[in-house]
Amino acid sequence: MTDLRFVGVDLAWGQRGVTGLAVLDASGCLLDVTVQQTDDDILTWLTRWTTGPCFVAFDAPIVVTNATGHRPCERLISQYYGRFGASCHAANTTNPSFANGSRALRLIEALNLSLDPKAARRAAEVYPHPAIVTLFNLPRILQYKAKPGRDFPHLHQEMLRLATYVESLVNASPPLLVKTNPAWQHLRQALAQATRKADLKRVEDALDSVVCAYIAAYATTHPTQVRYFGTPTTGQILAPVTPAQAARYDQTLFTELL
Structure with missing residues (x-):
C-alpha cells in the first residue's frame, strides 16, 4: 500500500505539555515533524x-484501567528492558490525567482508528527507550530526558547522539529518510544552537515522535521482530x-496457556 502513512505521536499526558508529531510515507521518507499543544491542533x-x-504510534498510555500502581504492560517492559534503564512511569486512574480515560484514547476515537493490529487504520502504544536500545544495540538508554543530576551539556550530547542514530537509519530495514526534509533540518539547527x-x-518531543513513527514502520516491515507486551483489556x-527476548516472551505466553 503505497499510500500507507506511519505516524508518531509523543503525546503529553496533560493539556499543558507539548506534543511531538511526525509522519513517514511507505518508503520511509519523513513528510513532516512538528510540535503542537491543544487537542484541536493535534487533531487537525x-x-x-x-x-x-495508517499506523499511528502513541508514546502515551492508551488503555488504563488499574486504580493504582503500574499497568501489567509497564511491569513487563520493566522486566524485559529495566536492565537497560528503560522502565516505565506508572499510569493509573488515580492520576487525574487518566481518571476519565486517556487523552490518547480520546484522540484515537476521534480519528476513528482501531487498536486491532490487523486494521487498515490502526493505533498502538509504543515507548521510545526500549526501541532505541534494541534498534541500535545499546547497553543502556540514551539519557536525553531532563532528570535530576543531568546537566545541560550531558542532555545536549545525548540528544545529538539520538539525532545521529536516527539519521543512520537511512540504510536500515526499513529505511528512514530524514535529512532532506526541511522540518528535520530546522530541528537539527535548533538542536545545534540550543x-x-x-x-x-x-x-x-519532535525527536521522540520520529522514533515513534519509525517503530510503526518497523513493526509493519518486521512483524516477527516486535511484541505486544500486555493485553488489550489492561493495556499493551x-x-x-x-x-x-522474543523466545523468552513467547515461552512465557505458551506456559501461561498450559
Missing part, C-alpha cells in the same frame, strides 16, 4: 495524515525485541 494535524491507511534545557524540550505496549 493528525487528520491530514490519517484519512487513508544553549539551555528549555531549548532542548521541543526538540526532544508495542516494542522491538531481540531474538532472545
Whole structure:
C-alpha cells in the first residue's frame, strides 16, 4: 500500500505539555515533524495524515484501567528492558490525567482508528527507550530526558547522539529518510544552537515522535521482530525485541496457556 502513512505521536499526558508529531510515507521518507499543544491542533494535524491507511504510534498510555500502581504492560517492559534503564512511569486512574480515560484514547476515537493490529487504520502504544536500545544495540538508554543530576551539556550530547542514530537509519530495514526534509533540518539547527534545557524540550518531543513513527514502520516491515507486551483489556505496549527476548516472551505466553 503505497499510500500507507506511519505516524508518531509523543503525546503529553496533560493539556499543558507539548506534543511531538511526525509522519513517514511507505518508503520511509519523513513528510513532516512538528510540535503542537491543544487537542484541536493535534487533531487537525493528525487528520491530514490519517484519512487513508495508517499506523499511528502513541508514546502515551492508551488503555488504563488499574486504580493504582503500574499497568501489567509497564511491569513487563520493566522486566524485559529495566536492565537497560528503560522502565516505565506508572499510569493509573488515580492520576487525574487518566481518571476519565486517556487523552490518547480520546484522540484515537476521534480519528476513528482501531487498536486491532490487523486494521487498515490502526493505533498502538509504543515507548521510545526500549526501541532505541534494541534498534541500535545499546547497553543502556540514551539519557536525553531532563532528570535530576543531568546537566545541560550531558542532555545536549545525548540528544545529538539520538539525532545521529536516527539519521543512520537511512540504510536500515526499513529505511528512514530524514535529512532532506526541511522540518528535520530546522530541528537539527535548533538542536545545534540550543544553549539551555528549555531549548532542548521541543526538540526532544519532535525527536521522540520520529522514533515513534519509525517503530510503526518497523513493526509493519518486521512483524516477527516486535511484541505486544500486555493485553488489550489492561493495556499493551508495542516494542522491538531481540531474538532472545522474543523466545523468552513467547515461552512465557505458551506456559501461561498450559
